Amino acid sequence: MGEVIATRAAYGKALVKFGETVPELIVMDADLAGATMTNGFAKAFPERFLDMGIAEADMMGVAAGLAACGKKVFATSFAMFAAGRAWEQVRNSICYPRLGVKVVGSHGGLSVGEDGATHQCIEDFAIMRAIPGMTVLCPCDGHEMEQAVKALIDYDGPAYMRLGRLAVETVTDSVEGYRFELGKGVTLLDGSDVTIIAVGMMVQEALKAAGLLKADGISARVIDMHTIKPLDEELVLAAARETGAVVTSEEANVIGGLGSAVCELLSARCPVPVIRHGVNDQFGRSGKAPLVLQAYGLTAEVIAEKAREAVELKGRQAGSLGAL
Numbered sequence: 001m002g003e004v005i006a007t008r009a010a011y012g013k014a015l016v017k018f019g020e021t022v023p024e025l026i027v028m029d030a031d032l033a034g035a036t037m038t039n040g041f042a043k044a045f046p047e048r049f050l051d052m053g054i055a056e057a058d059m060m061g062v063a064a065g066l067a068a069c070g071k072k073v074f075a076t077s078f079a080m081f082a083a084g085r086a087w088e089q090v091r092n093s094i095c096y097p098r099l100g101v102k103v104v105g106s107h108g109g110l111s112v113g114e115d116g117a118t119h120q121c122i123e124d125f126a127i128m129r130a131i132p133g134m135t136v137l138c139p140c141d142g143h144e145m146e147q148a149v150k151a152l153i154d155y156d157g158p159a160y161m162r163l164g165r166l167a168v169e170t171v172t173d174s175v176e177g178y179r180f181e182l183g184k185g186v187t188l189l190d191g192s193d194v195t196i197i198a199v200g201m202m203v204q205e206a207l208k209a210a211g212l213l214k215a216d217g218i219s220a221r222v223i224d225m226h227t228i229k230p231l232d233e234e235l236v237l238a239a240a241r242e243t244g245a246v247v248t249s250e251e252a253n254v255i256g257g258l259g260s261a262v263c264e265l266l267s268a269r270c271p272v273p274v275i276r277h278g279v280n281d282q283f284g285r286s287g288k289a290p291l292v293l294q295a296y297g298l299t300a301e302v303i304a305e306k307a308r309e310a311v312e313l314k315g316r317q318a319g320s321l322g323a324l
Helices: 007-019 039-044 056-068 079-085 087-095 110-115 124-129 142-154 202-215 233-243 258-269 289-295 300-323
Strands: 004-006 025-029 049-051 072-078 101-106 135-137 159-162 167-169 186-189 194-198 220-224 227-229 246-253 274-279
Touching: 004 007, 007 025, 007 039, 007 101, 007 142, 025 039, 025 056, 039 049, 056 072, 056 079, 056 087, 056 101, 072 079, 072 142, 079 087, 079 101, 079 124, 079 159, 087 101, 110 289, 124 135, 124 159, 124 227, 124 246, 124 258, 142 159, 186 202, 194 202, 194 233, 194 258, 194 300, 202 220, 202 246, 202 300, 220 233, 227 258, 233 246, 233 258, 246 258, 246 300, 258 274, 274 300
Parallel strands: 025 049, 025 072, 072 101, 101 159, 135 159, 194 220, 194 246, 246 274
Antiparallel strands: 004 167, 135 227, 186 220
């Protein structure tokens, strides 16, 4: 079992690590440094940390100004505020002039738990993905998060990255040949009957689902699609052609996020059965995070159910074509 660590904690550690060798790195927060874990950077490099208070829109404007002056800026807040409250400033002040600000939304998805629907941001993938030129990503574990931070420091352009509140098992550090690259997914497990494409903490659930499916004699391929935009089209197309059925899984609304991106691609270039797994256009609710996730079906068991449905649909389509 790999290290169990929240991606927000790994993010905070990565900022401190790279802050030692990247003097242009500036970290900003909106009165949430203790929760987003940017407080470590604030302690290590107080002259390069700016707490903007509860003023997220202002933070994005200042971040844009700093980026225009050559700084590498990470502007951090809760996903609901970074992607939601400050959306106009992100669009017009950061993305329109294509400035190198990294907008970081912590506490994304239903796993925020007790904070409830108002803070459980399930729309961030969709609304950030809709902005022209915006890169959108959500690393699945601590190992991947560190590499994502390094890649974003080196990336000259705007990006949105989601962090999670819950501690999750590290699964990517043991993958042979693993290499993080923006816009390139990673095949964590090979399979021939169905492909599960997951993002964020649903990657771990997808791997568990593959184990459940194996017991049924179903071979599942698992892809960690850490970057939702730009989507790794080559990897998705190859998986669709080779397995013939796809399930997408995300801790977000199924409308507009990973599932939509995959469907948009495959409907045009390789029509195969695709089942989107995630939050079914509902608001969240308050409760212990594991119970909330279970209530909304964001579990390995439900992913396995969706995969069985996709395999069945594939079989039906093959039968229909054979009858022609």
